[in-house]
Amino acid sequence: MERRDQELLITSLIRALGTSLKNRALYPLAHPLVRSPIEKVYKDLRVFFADRSELALVVTDGTLVFEGFPIFNLTSPLESFVDRLTRIGAPAVIFEKDLTLEDLENFVRFLHITKEQGLSPGEIQKLLADAGVGHIRVKPIEDTDKDDKDIANEIYGNAVTVVSSVMRDVRLGRIPSGTESERVTRDISGMLKRNRDAMLALTLIKNYDEYTYNHSVNVAIISLALADVLHLPGQDKINVGVAGLLHDVGKTQLALDLIRKPSTLTVEEFEEIKKHPQEGFVLLGKMSHIRPDSAYMVLEHHMRFDLSGYPPPEPGYRVHAHSNIIPVADCYDALTTMRSYQKARYPNQSLEIMTKLSGKSLDPYIVAAFAKTMGIYPVGTMVRLNTLEIGMVVGQGETGEEPPKVMVLFDRDGNPLARPEQVDLGDPEGTAGDRRRAIVGTVNPNLYTEVAAGALYLTMETA
Numbered sequence: 001m002e003r004r005d006q007e008l009l010i011t012s013l014i015r016a017l018g019t020s021l022k023n024r025a026l027y028p029l030a031h032p033l034v035r036s037p038i039e040k041v042y043k044d045l046r047v048f049f050a051d052r053s054e055l056a057l058v059v060t061d062g063t064l065v066f067e068g069f070p071i072f073n074l075t076s077p078l079e080s081f082v083d084r085l086t087r088i089g090a091p092a093v094i095f096e097k098d099l100t101l102e103d104l105e106n107f108v109r110f111l112h113i114t115k116e117q118g119l120s121p122g123e124i125q126k127l128l129a130d131a132g133v134g135h136i137r138v139k140p141i142e143d144t145d146k147d148d149k150d151i152a153n154e155i156y157g158n159a160v161t162v163v164s165s166v167m168r169d170v171r172l173g174r175i176p177s178g179t180e181s182e183r184v185t186r187d188i189s190g191m192l193k194r195n196r197d198a199m200l201a202l203t204l205i206k207n208y209d210e211y212t213y214n215h216s217v218n219v220a221i222i223s224l225a226l227a228d229v230l231h232l233p234g235q236d237k238i239n240v241g242v243a244g245l246l247h248d249v250g251k252t253q254l255a256l257d258l259i260r261k262p263s264t265l266t267v268e269e270f271e272e273i274k275k276h277p278q279e280g281f282v283l284l285g286k287m288s289h290i291r292p293d294s295a296y297m298v299l300e301h302h303m304r305f306d307l308s309g310y311p312p313p314e315p316g317y318r319v320h321a322h323s324n325i326i327p328v329a330d331c332y333d334a335l336t337t338m339r340s341y342q343k344a345r346y347p348n349q350s351l352e353i354m355t356k357l358s359g360k361s362l363d364p365y366i367v368a369a370f371a372k373t374m375g376i377y378p379v380g381t382m383v384r385l386n387t388l389e390i391g392m393v394v395g396q397g398e399t400g401e402e403p404p405k406v407m408v409l410f411d412r413d414g415n416p417l418a419r420p421e422q423v424d425l426g427d428p429e430g431t432a433g434d435r436r437r438a439i440v441g442t443v444n445p446n447l448y449t450e451v452a453a454g455a456l457y458l459t460m461e462t463a
Ligand SMILES: [Fe+2]
Pocket: 247, 248, 276, 301, 302
């Protein structure tokens, strides 16, 4: 069974369990509204067990995780099921192959009647046995479970695959479906909620074979982070993310050597490039599962806030309410990326440039929101500490008000540390000797490029 089919099956079977559980509050166990979802679950499990002996589901931080990969597309019956499990205290539930229909019925009854909270796995296992539930095991979460950085990495990789396959389809003259684009967008959005720093940090690692795919994913991630700060409602947010992911898809209609051209473009070549928002708009219009809102955001992503961009809008043209988000994300990712004709700027330098563009090509309201979420010292900024040490910002403080987390890379004499140390400046324990560390300013990152690049990888591995 393919990974995606497994995920769909699990979502559907837990939805059915949740529905049954919800209906159990109103009807007796024998009622069809309680019973038929359980029968469905039983049938689904038989399919799943065709080539496996158990199914392990883990709930961490309110997220359902299957084989280390979170399932974010939760609907309310799913949430109610996860919620019940978490309350009782079961971190990981394992369904065994020999599970019977009766076991499942008893399990739903158990979830329904158990009022105790925060039980240990052992206590839950005993209660399950008392309730006549066989072939379901409860176990504590193992430390070997994937951490957030692995998950973020996996989601990032999936998103790159989705964008590249959409673009390949378009090049081959096919119209791709938009379902996968929407799915990875939801995954990114869920991951941003779970661990924003881990997801955002990946946009700063820029060792690409293929700029366009990674750029697309980065713009999706940054746009979604912005949509969060702007408090856009759920579907609006997803529309923005999908548009971010596909904003440059129109470039597939251009010659490859034009997109990859290392030097500055001629006037004619630039006229060609200018067609990509319109091409993208047409393509998105043909793709299934893509909302018109996303198509408009793609059409308008180079129009500029002052409408001086392309395609040139008619006088009095009004852009989509959320069309000013993607240009900010697009600009930030372009500025922080090294291209053959441009050196990469560091996050804080990029923010300074964007502030200057604010009110002209970029929407000042969105730039301000962006600057606020990235902090004065965005992740990736090289900073000097009061202790004379030099480090890199690797995360924001919990509430956004507290000082950032810093990875110390150089000691006070400027020697690189053999083992860089992550310190939390908001934490009173984060001291060097008797001094509490604090940021006193930024340093020219170009002096420290190699170690700084290494630090980003390190951030992904440690902490
Ligand atoms: Fe573009």
